[in-house]
Amino acid sequence: MPTYLRLPRFNRDWDRLSQQEQARFRAALAVFVADLVAGGRFRPGLRVKKMAGHDIWEMTWAPDGRATFVYGKPVRQDEVHIIWRRVGSHQIFTAP
Numbered sequence: 001m002p003t004y005l006r007l008p009r010f011n012r013d014w015d016r017l018s019q020q021e022q023a024r025f026r027a028a029l030a031v032f033v034a035d036l037v038a039g040g041r042f043r044p045g046l047r048v049k050k051m052a053g054h055d056i057w058e059m060t061w062a063p064d065g066r067a068t069f070v071y072g073k074p075v076r077q078d079e080v081h082i083i084w085r086r087v088g089s090h091q092i093f094t095a096p
Contacts, residue, residue: 002036002080005072010084013092021065025087028061036080051093056085064089 006014014022028046035042042048047060051068059067066088072081086092 002033002082003075004082004084006084010067010087013087017088021062024065025061025067028059028065032059036082040080058093066090066092068092 017025031043032046032048035046042059045060048057050057056068056070059069061067066086068085068087070083070085072083074081
């Protein structure tokens with residue numbers, strides 16, 4: 001099972017999301033984790049891709065819902081470690 005860390009900025013972004021947006025993110029997160037466990041090949045609907053010019057990745061969780069993350073150093077042997085950076089609308093891309 002992958003491990004994760006939520007940066008303080010992610011937590012602040014999270015608090016600004018509506019309950020409906022939080023529920024949509026959680027649903028997408030379940031798919032994201034399942035894909036990680038299955039080998040890290042993400043299904044097209046999540047639109048997980050690397051941001052141009054950065055070592056930062058983005059995931060789509062709603063029509064205007066995005067989350068950014070990086071792959072961190074594993075904290076458990078043979079487990080992927082995700083560091084969540086931002087969550088919200090396209091506006092998070094001003095400082096991903």
